């Protein structure tokens with residue numbers, strides 16, 4: 001089987017590469033990231049990807065053509081904070097430029113990546129596309145408020161997943177398109193905000209990657225369009 005992991009240098013992304021590399025079912029493993037990884041896993045095909053132009057994303061997707069259709073695509077791309085950007089505590093903290101940046105990173109880039117990688121999925125056997133989403137993107141589950149930009153970006157990503165799943169059901173009858181919430185995971189993304197979560201509920205990236213792999217393994221066609229958590233339970237939209 002062939003797999004592409006896009007966003008392979010992040011905590012969860014690199015752990016997914018490691019996890020999948022140990023699964024003998026995967027013959028060709030493509031790992032795409034914006035920069036060279038600090039450490040490389042043997043037998044993984046590392047490639048740089050540039051999200052600034054669609055033609056460059058398309059070029060990256062075409063690299064996978066040499067080994068045939070993909071059976072699994074995982075997009076891990078996402079940000080919660082960066083220099084000058086913090087999740088908003090209240091409406092007055094909302095800034096158009098920050099909102100645009102978060103929506104661009106968490107929704108627009110994954111959607112355009114999907115535009116070029118979804119057509120690479122195998123049409124004739126079970127194939128899966130996963131984007132890492134977040135429970136805070138659930139409208140029904142929003143009890144606390146705050147984190148406007150991040151919440152909005154993941155809610156929009158979830159809508160993208162659902163919409164693409166409906167379209168693909170018509171043409172790619174063996175494809176499953178889902179979002180997966182990885183749990184609260186110890187990473188650069190979550191580090192400043194882990195105090196809100198009991199320490200025993202913060203997963204290591206390796207543990208989360210194992211759980212994500214388990215969920216992917218159990219997906220069936222009925223699941224397409226859903227947003228699931230690391231434990232396989234459905235997250236309400």
Ligand SMILES: NC(=O)c1ccc[n+]([C@@H]2O[C@H](COP(=O)([O-])OP(=O)(O)OC[C@H]3O[C@@H](n4cnc5c(N)ncnc54)[C@H](OP(=O)(O)O)[C@@H]3O)[C@@H](O)[C@H]2O)c1
Nearest residue numbers: 007008009010011012033034077078134184185187189190
């Ligand atoms: N950690 C958590 O507690 C948690 C909880 C819920 C959901 N998630 C989701 O899980 C995913 C992975 O998060 P993580 O915890 O592994 O965080 P991380 O270590 O910070 O990794 C972030 C990933 O996003 C990519 N990325 C970040 N900013 C980008 C930008 N401006 N343009 C393009 N790509 C960018 C990075 O790509 P490169 O590989 O190219 O560097 C990296 O792979 C995210 O989508 C996040 O929203 C995480």
